[in-house]
Amino acid sequence: MSNNLPEKICMLPWISIETSPIGTARPCCLAIDEITKPNGEKYSLREHTLDEVYHSEYMQDLRGQFLAGEKPETCKRCWDEEAAGRTSKRMNSRIRLKDYYDDVKWQDTNPDQLWFLDLKLGNICNLKCRICGSWSSSKWAKEEIDYVPELKNRKEHLAYTFLQDGAWPRENADFWLNMNTLLPNIKYLEFTGGEPFLIQQHFDFLKTAVRTGHAEHIEIHYNTNGTQFPEDRELWSHFKHVEIAFSIDNTDKRFEYERYGADWNEVQDNIGKFHNFFGKNMYVVDNSVGANTAGVVNSMYKRMAQFANEDQTNPVAKQWIKKARELY
Numbered sequence: 001m002s003n004n005l006p007e008k009i010c011m012l013p014w015i016s017i018e019t020s021p022i023g024t025a026r027p028c029c030l031a032i033d034e035i036t037k038p039n040g041e042k043y044s045l046r047e048h049t050l051d052e053v054y055h056s057e058y059m060q061d062l063r064g065q066f067l068a069g070e071k072p073e074t075c076k077r078c079w080d081e082e083a084a085g086r087t088s089k090r091m092n093s094r095i096r097l098k099d100y101y102d103d104v105k106w107q108d109t110n111p112d113q114l115w116f117l118d119l120k121l122g123n124i125c126n127l128k129c130r131i132c133g134s135w136s137s138s139k140w141a142k143e144e145i146d147y148v149p150e151l152k153n154r155k156e157h158l159a160y161t162f163l164q165d166g167a168w169p170r171e172n173a174d175f176w177l178n179m180n181t182l183l184p185n186i187k188y189l190e191f192t193g194g195e196p197f198l199i200q201q202h203f204d205f206l207k208t209a210v211r212t213g214h215a216e217h218i219e220i221h222y223n224t225n226g227t228q229f230p231e232d233r234e235l236w237s238h239f240k241h242v243e244i245a246f247s248i249d250n251t252d253k254r255f256e257y258e259r260y261g262a263d264w265n266e267v268q269d270n271i272g273k274f275h276n277f278f279g280k281n282m283y284v285v286d287n288s289v290g291a292n293t294a295g296v297v298n299s300m301y302k303r304m305a306q307f308a309n310e311d312q313t314n315p316v317a318k319q320w321i322k323k324a325r326e327l328y
């Protein structure tokens, strides 16, 4: 069924939605515009469900644009990448999700195939990372508000709005009831944040997935700051695959400077605990791979190489030392 589709078609509007920490939604994390209602107002997950967003006129129109061979404005980042000769997210998705390509109901602009969810479940977080802000971290939002003197002024501050909106996963019970109905279709869940391990509602949702027998067809990816080793981790053994990425872009005091509020030794301990828990099925992904500060990354490896020794047992230390030795 996928023959004769326009060359620039993208799979994601048919099968995916991304939610933001403050409860807005987009077809994917690179789309420029948030999904809106016919009156131009942004959908808010404080009041709406994912089903409503996925079946919205906006999404139907977007799919229609792709089917008509157009290049939607909201996808400008992909068009710019492709014009520069690089591989866009659209192209990557085509490769990564090739096994699903022929199953997509391409001619249906209002399908029922919400398979991949990229969920930033609010902005609750215990850290104030220097690369972050009030949009994604309740700690940053609280600090910003603390600098505003008057109570009235505080409520007018943008950070106050982020703090309120960032609580949406704890406030909209209908969102989770709707998520339960989506379970038969879901193939992949990505949880980032905020700090996803602080969102109890997501563990409750995973429990429903286990209880209803849907866990076995679902893969999960997490991005965590590494400060938590959650009690509900036993749930993960029921899922098809679970992958954890740790936000680590430096070591020791530099790490604690960049990830304010985190304790380097505690995070290393937690990664060791995760490793023991998962055994060979664990994937440790350090952020240095995608970091845009190559100098910092190289100096980190150089430093690791200096104190590399055979006694290291921590899996992350071993992984980094291996890379360091390859480089230096």
Ligand code: SF4
Residues within 6 Å of the ligand: 010, 011, 012, 013, 027, 028, 029, 030, 031, 032, 074, 075, 076, 077, 078, 088, 089, 090, 093
């Ligand atoms: S074309 Fe690019 S920006 Fe648009 S939905 Fe696909 S991946 Fe996202």
